[in-house]
Amino acid sequence: MRFPGRRKSKHYFPVEERGHIPFQRSVRAHPRATELDCRTCGACCAPEVRLPFYVGLKAADLRRLTRAFRDRNVARGSLLTRLDPVGRCVCVALKGTLGRRVSCTVYPRRPRACRGLTEGSRACRKARRQAGLV
Ligand code: SF4
Numbered sequence: 164m165r166f167p168g169r170r171k172s173k174h175y176f177p178v179e180e181r182g183h184i185p186f187q188r189s190v191r192a193h194p195r196a197t198e199l200d201c202r203t204c205g206a207c208c209a210p211e212v213r214l215p216f217y218v219g220l221k222a223a224d225l226r227r228l229t230r231a232f233r234d235r236n237v238a239r240g241s242l243l244t245r246l247d248p249v250g251r252c253v254c255v256a257l258k259g260t261l262g263r264r265v266s267c268t269v270y271p272r273r274p275r276a277c278r279g280l281t282e283g284s285r286a287c288r289k290a291r292r293q294a295g296l297v
């Protein structure tokens with residue numbers, strides 16, 4: 164997930180492990196990276212199916228997060244999930260509605276896995292397909 168002034172993002176569990184949840188078909192298929200706006204997407208911040216946990220955290224990831232955030236939102240070494248306003252299961256740190264307007268509330272402290280998924284990459288495109296955003 165990319166926000167203004169940031170270059171990269173993303174994930175821990177391979178997108179390949181996620182399945183398909185029909186969502187919203189509004190974006191052109193195979194958009195170029197320069198055409199993608201993570202702020203209106205968030206597909207890679209959502210598991211394929213409803214799960215209690217999503218992004219797995221390494222020790223360094225846990226250290227970066229504040230204790231207050233960890234106490235509320237981390238269990239079994241992973242970030243928890245929540246339901247967005249339209250009932251989609253998303254990472255607990257994702258604010259907003261998938262496919263509309265989203266942001267990562269821990270962006271500067273986001274897990275290492277979240278930094279590696281780049282918009283326009285194969286994993287990004289797959290996540291968007293699974294979320295019904297292409
Ligand atoms: S799926 Fe791609 S475009 Fe969507 S938030 Fe993730 S990196 Fe950005």
Ligand code: SF4
Binds near residue numbers: 209255256268269
């Ligand atoms: S920590 Fe942020 S970037 Fe990573 S999955 Fe959660 S909302 Fe997305």
